[in-house]
Amino acid sequence: MDGGDGPAVGIDLGTTYSCVAVWRHGGVEVIPNDQGNRLTPSCVAFAGDTRRLVGDAAVNQAASNPENTIFDVKRLIVIAGRDDRPMIEVQYEDEEKQFAPEEISAMVLAKMETAEAYLATTVKNAVITVPVYFNDSQRQATMDAGTIAGLNVMSIINEPAAAAIGYGLHKILNGYGERTVLIFDLGGGTLDVSILKVDPGADIDMSVFKVKATAGNTHLGGADFDNQMVKHFVREFLKRYKMLDIRSDKRALRRLRTACERAKRTLSYTVEATIEIDSLHGGIDFYATISRAKFEDMNKNLFTECAETVEKCFKGAEMDKTSIDDVVLVGGSTHIPKVQRLIHDMFDGKEPWRSVNPEEDVAYGAAIHAAILSGDEMLQDVLLVDVTPLSLGVRTIGGVMSLVIPRNTTIPTKKEKVFSTVKDNQRSVLIQVYQGESVSTDENNLLGQFRLDGIERAPRGVPEINVTFDINANGIMDMDVSAEDKTTRTKTITYDTGRLSTQEIERMIQEADWYKRNINGY
Numbered sequence: 268m269d270g271g272d273g274p275a276v277g278i279d280l281g282t283t284y285s286c287v288a289v290w291r292h293g294g295v296e297v298i299p300n301d302q303g304n305r306l307t308p309s310c311v312a313f314a315g316d317t318r319r320l321v322g323d324a325a326v327n328q329a330a331s332n333p334e335n336t337i338f339d340v341k342r343l344i345v346i347a348g349r350d351d352r353p354m355i356e357v358q359y360e361d362e363e364k365q366f367a368p369e370e371i372s373a374m375v376l377a378k379m380e381t382a383e384a385y386l387a388t389t390v391k392n393a394v395i396t397v398p399v400y401f402n403d404s405q406r407q408a409t410m411d412a413g414t415i416a417g418l419n420v421m422s423i424i425n426e427p428a429a430a431a432i433g434y435g436l437h438k439i440l441n442g443y444g445e446r447t448v449l450i451f452d453l454g455g456g457t458l459d460v461s462i463l464k465v466d467p468g469a470d471i472d473m474s475v476f477k478v479k480a481t482a483g484n485t486h487l488g489g490a491d492f493d494n495q496m497v498k499h500f501v502r503e504f505l506k507r508y509k510m511l512d513i514r515s516d517k518r519a520l521r522r523l524r525t526a527c528e529r530a531k532r533t534l535s536y537t538v539e540a541t542i543e544i545d546s547l548h549g550g551i552d553f554y555a556t557i558s559r560a561k562f563e564d565m566n567k568n569l570f571t572e573c574a575e576t577v578e579k580c581f582k583g584a585e586m587d588k589t590s591i592d593d594v595v596l597v598g599g600s601t602h603i604p605k606v607q608r609l610i611h612d613m614f615d616g617k618e619p620w621r622s623v624n625p626e627e628d629v630a631y632g633a634a635i636h637a638a639i640l641s642g643d644e645m646l647q648d649v650l651l652v653d654v655t656p657l658s659l660g661v662r663t664i665g666g667v668m669s670l671v672i673p674r675n676t677t678i679p680t681k682k683e684k685v686f687s688t689v690k691d692n693q694r695s696v697l698i699q700v701y702q703g704e705s706v707s708t709d710e711n712n713l714l715g716q717f718r719l720d721g722i723e724r725a726p727r728g729v730p731e732i733n734v735t736f737d738i739n740a741n742g743i744m745d746m747d748v749s750a751e752d753k754t755t756r757t758k759t760i761t762y763d764t765g766r767l768s769t770q771e772i773e774r775m776i777q778e779a780d781w782y783k784r785n786i787n788g789y
Contacts, residue, residue, distance in 0.1 A: 275392035277633025282341040282456025286630035290638035312336040313359040321378040333517040343368040373415035394637040398457040400483035423741040427461035429632030430597040435465040454598035456488040460580040477652040480584030489600040496527040511549040519548040594619040599626035662699040662708040695720040
């Protein structure tokens with residue numbers, strides 16, 4: 268292999284599947300994994316004493332080892348602070364062992380290093396995509412996962428923005444003028460909707476992709492459609508075999524889930540699908556059918572949520588559907604016919620655009636963005652301008668959120684707001700940072716909190732406490748707080764609540780590196 272860091276890649280770290288792509292020879296190539304597949308299951312398994320399986324190998328043994336096989340870890344990249352972060356417990360190396368979600372995601376990312384074999388060179392630089400509604404902590408966790416995997420994470424980019432780059436560049440290269448585009452990205456675990464302006468740059472010699480508004484749901488995707496089908500067939504099994512309770516049989520439920528996912532895919536092309544599972548539970552061979560109409564009916568609430576997310580995005584952009592030139596469907600779950608009809612009808616019959624492989628579109632755009640950041644001469648006149656998806660503020664008296672940065676603010680951005688004390692001679696204040704759209708902080712997400720001490724004694728309302736939010740292009744925030752007294756003394760605290768410590772990351776890097784060198788189980 269060559270020395271150096273090689274080309275930069277784009278990685279779509281998906282809930283159910285991941286994909287890696289690279290820009291070279293003037294175009295994007297999606298890189299197959301060691302099984303020859305262009306998509307890799309985002310699945311990790313711990314098998315035997317020291318074996319760690321990732322991707323297809325992990326999925327293939329899931330039914331026989333359900334307790335130690337981890338799916339959908341992306342949904343565990345949550346907002347909890349360091350002290351109560353959810354940990355994943357498995358049987359590994361003959362003992363119970365706990366892993367942070369970032370570590371499991373790092374194992375999936377490390378699997379993407381199969382790109383090195385394909386490109387015959389070292390690959391260290393990467394752009395990783397995240398759902399629009401990933402908050403500060405979730406974005407930092409994704410950055411940490413990349414670092415643990417041994418990658419230099421050049422940038423975190425929102426998934427629909429990545430898809431828009433790929434689509435928009437295609438339009439620009441084919442001579443189209445300015446377009447307003449709605450990206451509808453329904454993947455395995457999340458729904459993202461973004462409205463963008465694509466300006467080919469006739470006036471400023473630069474193509475600009477400017478995000479106008481975003482909306483999303485981090486718990487709406489293909490896995491949720493699967494869940495509804497699993498529940499349906501569990502009820503069917505219990506109805507047929509009243510003396511057998513399948514609900515506690517993890518192996519049977521994993522086999523049923525796999526069959527349901529396969530049936531869902533079949534229903535995208537035919538009006539009926541069959542499930543046949545030998546010896547599913549209690550020695551019973553389970554056979555059942557499901558129609559497309561039944562599938563659509565059992566998931567009608569999810570389809571309604573899809574429509575509501577689109578409407579929410581319009582509201583945020585202060586636009587209506589007549590302003591949209593193009594509608595782009597992205598993500599594997601847009602194969603579902605009802606999703607296609609839903610979007611078609613919402614836009615009064617406008618035919619949405621969908622690539623041959625919509626599950627690859629996000630990685631495709633991420634690869635272009637990686638090439639832009641790497642200085643590829645062909646792409647230097649392309650600029651992405653994104654926004655923050657959720658409002659940020661500070662809790663004030665009565666639990667009211669005092670807004671500092673509104674949602675859909677262009678990033679990077681830096682905003683300051685002055686607060687004060689509520690009591691005479693108050694010497695300290697508790698700063699609580701929230702993310703969300705409610706006036707009440709109780710309905711928003713607490714990102715972190717800390718106490719600022721040493722404020723000079725003064726009547727209430729006199730001390731000036733300056734709070735500064737600084738959001739970078741990755742959507743990750745740092746915060747400074749300074750209390751000004753008559754001696755102009757400044758106390759500054761950098762916001763880092765809810766993130767892995769430097770020591771934790773370093774330990775995880777060393778463990779991942781040791782495993783790669785000594786066991787080579789990725």
